[in-house]
Amino acid sequence: MADGTESRPVMESNGEPIISVRGLVKKFGDQTVLQGVDLDVHHGETMVIMGGSGSGKSTLLRHMICSLQPDEGEVRLFGTDLATLDEEGLNEIRKKFGILFQSGALFNSMTIAENVALPLQEHTTLAMNIIEIQVKIKLELVKLREHADKYPAQISGGMKKRAGLARALALDPKVLFYDEPSAGLDPVTSAEIDQLIIDLTKKMGVTSVVVTHEMDSAFTIADRMAMLDKGRMMMVAEREEYAKIRDHPAEKIDELDEDHQLIRQFLRGDAEGPITRRRAETNYAEDLLATARHTQRGGPAVEPTRIVR
Numbered sequence: 001m002a003d004g005t006e007s008r009p010v011m012e013s014n015g016e017p018i019i020s021v022r023g024l025v026k027k028f029g030d031q032t033v034l035q036g037v038d039l040d041v042h043h044g045e046t047m048v049i050m051g052g053s054g055s056g057k058s059t060l061l062r063h064m065i066c067s068l069q070p071d072e073g074e075v076r077l078f079g080t081d082l083a084t085l086d087e088e089g090l091n092e093i094r095k096k097f098g099i100l101f102q103s104g105a106l107f108n109s110m111t112i113a114e115n116v117a118l119p120l121q122e123h124t125t126l127a128m129n130i131i132e133i134q135v136k137i138k139l140e141l142v143k144l145r146e147h148a149d150k151y152p153a154q155i156s157g158g159m160k161k162r163a164g165l166a167r168a169l170a171l172d173p174k175v176l177f178y179d180e181p182s183a184g185l186d187p188v189t190s191a192e193i194d195q196l197i198i199d200l201t202k203k204m205g206v207t208s209v210v211v212t213h214e215m216d217s218a219f220t221i222a223d224r225m226a227m228l229d230k231g232r233m234m235m236v237a238e239r240e241e242y243a244k245i246r247d248h249p250a251e252k253i254d255e256l257d258e259d260h261q262l263i264r265q266f267l268r269g270d271a272e273g274p275i276t277r278r279r280a281e282t283n284y285a286e287d288l289l290a291t292a293r294h295t296q297r298g299g300p301a302v303e304p305t306r307i308v309r
Contacts, residue, residue: 016079018043018175018207019064023073026059026231033059035231036073041175046201046208048218051228052266052275057211058179060228064209065099065177066090078174095123097175098168102183105164106152112163113139113148119170138166141203142196158189162196169200176200178210182217194220215267219243227263234259242267 017040024037034056041047051057062068063075066082075082077093085093106115113135120131139145142162152160161181168176181197182190194217201208212218218225219239226236235242245260246267253261258274265273 017041017076018078019209020076021060021063021073022076024060024063024070024075025072026056026063026068027071033231034063037228037231037233039226039233039236041207041209043207044201044205045223046197046210046221048210048212048222048225049228050211050213050215050218050225050266052213054230055228056231057228061177061179061209061211065097066094095171096173097177098171098173099177100161100165100168100179100181102180106160106167108152111149111151112144112155112166115152115163116167116170119167123171134170135166138169139163141169141200142166156189158185158192161185161193165196165200169204172204173206175207175209178208178212180212180214181210182212182214187216190214190217191220193217197221215269219246227266229262235263 019039019041021037021039024034025032026034037056037060039047039049039060049057049060059068063070063082064077066077066085069083078096080089080093082090082093106112107118110118113132116135116138117131120126120134124131126134135148136145139148142165144159144162144166147155147159147163152163155163165176178197181193185193197208197210198221200206208221210218210221219242222239222242224236224238225242227234227242242263245256245264248256248260248264253264256264262274264270265275
């Protein structure tokens with residue numbers, strides 16, 4: 001492969017996506033965060049969702065995990081339109097997926113083993129001795145079994161991520177959602193988390209959805225990639241297609257349209273390109289317009305931070 005990574009076959013299924021997003025629109029006040037987003041995620045693949053800050057990727061993830069409802073469009077998980085479910089139905093769906101939060105989101109007052117055991121205690125009728133066996137299995141999968149009795153404050157950031165992943169695996173989910181799994185980690189630990197994601201996909205056959213802006217990680221773990229920009233889905237394609245855009249020669253940049261030039265800049269982290277030009281053109285003008293509107297209403301351009309007596 002051009003990017004030096006191994007191709008991983010996607011598991012065969014009945015053809016129906018395990019996650020299907022159609023025409024998804026989400027607004028917060030007068031701000032449209034998602035603008036008619038479409039996305040399919042298939043059984044057994046690792047889908048990486050990326051985009052800059054404010055692109056809408058975290059909002060898209062929150063719709064997939066049932067914590068937000070669309071203003072327009074639909075999100076289907078396991079073939080079910082999430083908007084048609086009551087709270088009991090949503091809770092049943094939630095048992096079929098696991099989430100690795102950016103911070104790990106462990107309970108500090110519980111040991112690592114107790115954190116992993118919690119979903120099993122809450123959502124199953126398994127005897128405690130069976131739960132203890134399950135906990136050891138999940139901790140072994142993430143190479144933390146020997147740290148089972150430690151508390152979150154006693155382990156490193158990378159270990160917290162792995163402990164959070166063990167907890168996400170507790171109920172043997174069909175889908176795993178990852179929110180910035182490499183954030184805040186050193187390069188070696190980040191690479192270990194990437195390899196863990198790949199291994200779990202192979203060993204357990206889970207479908208993975210990873211939200212990230214870490215490009216080294218994205219190209220390592222992805223089967224397919226999706227990029228959002230200002231709430232618009234710009235491109236959904238195989239990892240190899242994104243690699244071609246990333247590696248497109250600078251002297252032939254004019255061969256790419258504006259969208260592909262923007263994608264190339266994001267993938268490469270270049271200081272110059274459509275993204276930075278857009279910021280330079282819009283931020284200053286928007287700031288001036290906002291100031292003018294505020295002044296016309298009779299308010300001060302800058303609010304005082306304290307009252308002078």
